[in-house]
Amino acid sequence: MTHMLLYIDQISEGYVILITGLLIVFGALLTLSLFFKFGLPVMLYIYKVITKRKDKKIKDIKVEADEAFTGEIAAAISVAIHMYLNEQHDNENAILTIKQARKLYSPWSSKIYGTHNKL
Amino acid sequence: MKKILLIFGVLSLLIFIRPALGLNTNTTNNNSLNTTEQVNTSEGDNVYEGAFKGIKQFYNYTGFANATSGNLIMIFIGIIFIYLGIKFDYEPLLLIPIGAGVIIGNIPFVAGNQTGIYETGSVLNYLYFGVVKGVYPPLIFLGIGAMTDFSSLIANPKLMLLGAAAQIGVFATFLGALYLGFNLPEAGAIGIIGGADGPTAIFLSSKLANGLNVLADGTTVKNLIGPIAIAAYSYMALVPVIQPPLMRLLISKEDRKIKMKPPRAVSQKEKMIFPIVALILTTFISPSALPLLGMLFFGNLLKESGRTERLADTARTKLIDIVTILLGVTVGASTQADIFITKDSMLIFGLGAISFVIATCGGLLFAKFMNLFLKGDNKINPLIGAAGVSAVPDSARVVHTEGLKSDPSNYLLMHAMAPNVSGVIGSAIAAGIILSFLG
Known part of the structure; x- marks a missing residue:
């Protein structure tokens, strides 16, 4: 009997945790997203007011960076730089490897050759 | 040449002399007393018997004598983990250490020699301390924070809700x-598998289902850290298998082709403000998640401040590598067969799979639901909802490849x-909430 009671109690507590937990998680991330949607521009504005120019309105600095400059452009530029720096060796001069040897004739044990060509 | 001959000569002389000396001692013994010889022979018998006993004892200490079917099954599972990691590239950084750990943990041994991971004082037990006390997960989070770029989130804050969904x-x-009959703390620890976040799952299970806490009715909670961690990590590795069918089931072909507008560029100031504000806001709401969220945002601040590049670099390379090695091996080794192969573990594995399915569906459906309120090019591609289960960055990659399948020019990675x-933030908050309710 007591076991049964405990069991039901656990399930109902489980539902309480389910609902409150979900609400809190949603609430927390909603506050975060609202803050970054609305709070952050205000903060940046206040920062600007404190540092210098006072005549600007919130609307003017809502998006600080250039609107046309998206992440895609940044990605393209960085890929280009990366390729330039890392893939350079693909265009190396192939002639390097087939350069003519300095000595045309070199019988390594020839005594005569050794007396004529001093190292 | 002479020297070699000399050395060889001396050596051979020594070898010849030794039995002669031994014979001498024997003869003197014989001369002195007959009984001693008798004793000697019986001792010789004893020596053979002793040697045989020694070998038998040695055999009793080997793995061959102590192996149980459970050990062999777990070693086989460990090999499968390693195979999956190498062959299919499913999170090899996790599966290979864990697989090796599973093999290490299931080599049969005689208890009582401070060998096993559950014997106090053994080396593995000391390393396992970091898992049991939840030391490793915050360190992993520090590294994740120093790796993660939150700019796509700052550019499009409404996508945060998908992480909550x-x-x-x-x-x-x-x-x-x-x-299924688990008690509250155990159920809480099992539930967090659905967060698809290995470190969080280990953190929460080490606090709730560690085999030490005593409940109100006098029973002790079970030690479920091993099964939960293995379930969480193996399903994380299986994200590329679990998620795509659900995506195709729930999201229509037209919806899959939605192109989202590229996120705006985010200024450095915003990136610096983000970790501080998010740290304060989230930990005020859910203080129990402080070790995880605190380290996550601290790591991100190291990255974004622009002044502590050295610290950020260590956190996201060396430090996280070291901790991942220790965590992987000890979590793997904690699956010692006699403790791991139980009905509970099987139930946990089943529940883990279901939780991944529910989490993915939750994200996908909530993304569709959000689309009802969004217009024009603000619409989001519902596929990115599936990335709301953490499993960084695997689920985002799965979303990306799934998006490419329906439209080869649709790059979703950044949005996902x-x-x-x-x-990640959401599951850490959820862990904090469960901990504050049940801890």
């Missing part, structure tokens, strides 16, 4: 575990990273 998997599994990282 996927946490429905956590709470649904929690309820499922309760119905936003719900993905917010899923």
Whole structure:
């Protein structure tokens, strides 16, 4: 009997945790997203007011960076730089490897050759 | 040449002399007393018997004598983990250490020699301390924070809600575990598998289901750290298998082709403000998640401040590598067969799979639901909802490849990273809530 009671109690507590937990998680991330949607521009504005120019309105600095400059452009530029720096060796001069040897004739044990060509 | 001959000569002389000396001693013994010889022979018998006994004892200490079917099954599972990691590239950084750990933990041994991971004083036990006390997960989070770029999230804050929607998997599994007869703390620890976040799962299970806490009715909670961690990590590795069918089932072909507008560029100031504000806001709401969220945002601040590049670099390379090695091996080794192969572990594996499915569906459906309120090019591609289960960055990658399949020019990776990282924050908050309710 007591076991049964405990069991039901656990399930109902489980539902309480389910609902409150979900609400809190949603609430927390909603506050975060609202803050970054609305709070952050205000903060940046206040920062600007404190540092210098006072005549600007919130609307003017809502998006600080250039609107046309998206992440895609940044990605393209960085890929280009990366390729330039890392893939350079693909265009190396192939002639390097087939350069003519300095000595045309070199019988390594020839005594005569050794007396004529001093190292 | 002479020297070699000399050395060889001396050596051979020594070898010849030795039996002669031994013979001498024997003869003197014989001369002195007959009884001693008798004793000697019986001792010789004893020597053979002793040697045989020694070998027998040695055999009793080997793995061959102590192996149980459970050990062999777990070693086989360890080999499968390693195979999956190498062959299919499913999170090899996790599966290979864990697989090796599973093999290490299931080599049969005689208890009592401070060998096993559950014997106090053994080396593995000391390393396992970091898992049991929840030391490793915050360190992993520090590294994740120093790796993660939150800019796509800052550019499009509404995507944070997708990370929250996927946490429905956590709470649904929690309820499922309760119905299956687990008690509250155990169910909480099992539920967090749905957060798809290995470190968080280990952190929460080490606090709730560690085999030490005593409940109100006098029973001790079971030690479920091993099964939960293995379930969480193996399903994380299986994200590329679990998620795509659900995506195709729930999202229509037209919806899959939605192109999202590229996120705006985010200024450095915003990136610096983000970790500080998010740290304060989230930990005020859920203080129990402080070790995880505190380290996550601290790591991100190291990265974004622009002045501590050295610290950030260590956190995201060396430090996280070291901790991952220790965590992987000890979590793997904690699956010692006599403790791991139980009915509970099987139930946990089943619940884990369901929780991943529910979490993915939650994210996908909530993304569709959000689309009802969004217009024009603000619409989001519902596929990115699936990235709301954390599993950074695997689920984002799965979303990306799935998006490419329906439209080869639709790059979703950047957008999918936003719900993905917010899923990490969301699951840490959920862990904090469960901990504050049940801890």
